[in-house]
Amino acid sequence: MLSVSEARERILSHFQATATETVSLIASSDRVLGLDISAAHDLPLFDNSSMDGFAILAEDTSASSLTLNVVADIPAGAAPNVTLTSGQAARIMTGAQMPQGANAVIPVEDTDFNERVAGTAAPKTVSFQRKVNAGENVRPRGTDLHAGDIVLHKGRVLKPQDLGLLAMLGVATVQVFKKPRVALLSSGSELIAVDQPLEAGKIHDSNSYMIATLIESAGAEVVRLGVAKDDRESVTALFEKAAAEKVDLIVSSAGVSVGAFDYVKEVIEAQGKMDFWKVNMRPGKPLAFGEYRGVPFIGLPGNPVSAFAGFEVFVRDVLYKLGGRSDGSRLKIKVRCAEEIESDGRESYLRASLHEQDGIQFASLTGHQGSGNLLSLVQADALLIIPAGVKCVPAGQEVEALLI
Numbered sequence: 367m368l369s370v371s372e373a374r375e376r377i378l379s380h381f382q383a384t385a386t387e388t389v390s391l392i393a394s395s396d397r398v399l400g401l402d403i404s405a406a407h408d409l410p411l412f413d414n415s416s417m418d419g420f421a422i423l424a425e426d427t428s429a430s431s432l433t434l435n436v437v438a439d440i441p442a443g444a445a446p447n448v449t450l451t452s453g454q455a456a457r458i459m460t461g462a463q464m465p466q467g468a469n470a471v472i473p474v475e476d477t478d479f480n481e482r483v484a485g486t487a488a489p490k491t492v493s494f495q496r497k498v499n500a501g502e503n504v505r506p507r508g509t510d511l512h513a514g515d516i517v518l519h520k521g522r523v524l525k526p527q528d529l530g531l532l533a534m535l536g537v538a539t540v541q542v543f544k545k546p547r548v549a550l551l552s553s554g555s556e557l558i559a560v561d562q563p564l565e566a567g568k569i570h571d572s573n574s575y576m577i578a579t580l581i582e583s584a585g586a587e588v589v590r591l592g593v594a595k596d597d598r599e600s601v602t603a604l605f606e607k608a609a610a611e612k613v614d615l616i617v618s619s620a621g622v623s624v625g626a627f628d629y630v631k632e633v634i635e636a637q638g639k640m641d642f643w644k645v646n647m648r649p650g651k652p653l654a655f656g657e658y659r660g661v662p663f664i665g666l667p668g669n670p671v672s673a674f675a676g677f678e679v680f681v682r683d684v685l686y687k688l689g690g691r692s693d694g695s696r697l698k699i700k701v702r703c704a705e706e707i708e709s710d711g712r713e714s715y716l717r718a719s720l721h722e723q724d725g726i727q728f729a730s731l732t733g734h735q736g737s738g739n740l741l742s743l744v745q746a747d748a749l750l751i752i753p754a755g756v757k758c759v760p761a762g763q764e765v766e767a768l769l770i
């Protein structure tokens with residue numbers, strides 16, 4: 367039996383990042399940056415005022431009363447065309463470029479002209495009585511970053527604030543990794559579409575909904591191919607469709623156990639190759655990995671919770687790697703078991719809810735851990751990882767938890 371980490375390494379070594387493409391800035395949200403971004407210019411780009419007020423020479427000021435001649439009016443967006451000298455001031459708005467010669471701004475509220483109604487003309491003179499320090503209320507050029515600084519790294523999933531920064535730097539189009547494309551199919555003659563009435567012995571196909579959205583949550587596009595019946599023709603037809611879609615990966619659920627009606631292995635081997643592994647893991651021991659007509663294939667178990675765990679442990683990181691993402695997979699944190707937990711010695715992923723007490727996260731199992739019991743997965747905040755070889759974790763002991 368393979369260990370979880372051996373199986374992961376074997377799978378991951380087959381994949382590399384997709385090519386990149388260029389998209390508009392607004393379309394780059396949540397996409398993975400395809401190259402390092404360095405700043406084309408300083409930010410702020412010019413010395414500017416952080417207040418509505420008057421640009422002045424700090425050297426003119428003292429604790430006693432001072433009146434200055436207002437020689438210019440500088441709204442935001444204007445290019446100031448004056449050079450202030452001693453005794454002069456310019457009305458200036460927040461974000462407007464500082465005039466030459468000025469090195470500080472006195473806010474309007476500290477002057478005799480506390481007037482901000484739109485359309486009010488600048489006064490001829492302005493008076494105040496306080497010392498102003500050089501640099502006060504001025505945002506100097508380059509305080510945030512300098513031209514040439516690397517501000518975002520390749521492999522980062524772009525967030526809203528990243529788009530804001532890119533816009534500040536005049537980046538209108540962004541090179542991102544192409545989204546990996548994944549064909550998804552379910553297999554099993556018992557499976558009925560969710561909008562069809564159930565019949566004796568049948569169940570709704572739930573895996574395709576869960577796995578499709580898991581694939582999307584990992585930044586990939588999913589091509590849903592539906593359900594193959596448990597016969598050679600039906601399974602072959604769906605794998606042929608998958609290959610024709612020129613996807614980066616085929617993911618299937620079920621049909622890879624050793625049941626008398628499990629045709630997936632046979633169909634794959636007719637046009638490719640397949641390793642069928644037993645991974646020392648619970649849930650989700652059976653895992654298939656191979657290729658069909660040159661397209662990599664991962665076969666997840668059919669039981670819904672096993673399929674979920676198999677996705678999180680094996681498929682998510684494949685999709686991150688294909689998609690060029692540099693961040694790790696789901697967050698793992700340390701939690702304390704609220705109760706004694708038994709395990710069977712396999713590396714186990716147990717459904718647990720978390721609750722905080724005195725700043726410590728405690729984990730309790732969410733009911734029975736059968737691999738078909740999806741409700742206990744729905745109720746879980748995390749999968750507790752009980753390492754291989756451990757059969758009992760006493761209450762209060764720390765374990766790792768994969769946040770879901």
Ligand code: AMP
Nearest residue numbers: 552554571572573574620621623668669
């Ligand atoms: P198998 O791997 O085909 O032996 O399936 C294992 C278990 O998972 C059986 O109980 C199946 O009915 C169930 N199962 C298989 N595929 C799905 C699916 N798409 N949705 C829900 N349950 C499934």
Ligand code: MG
Nearest residue numbers: 553554620621
């Ligand atoms: Mg089956």
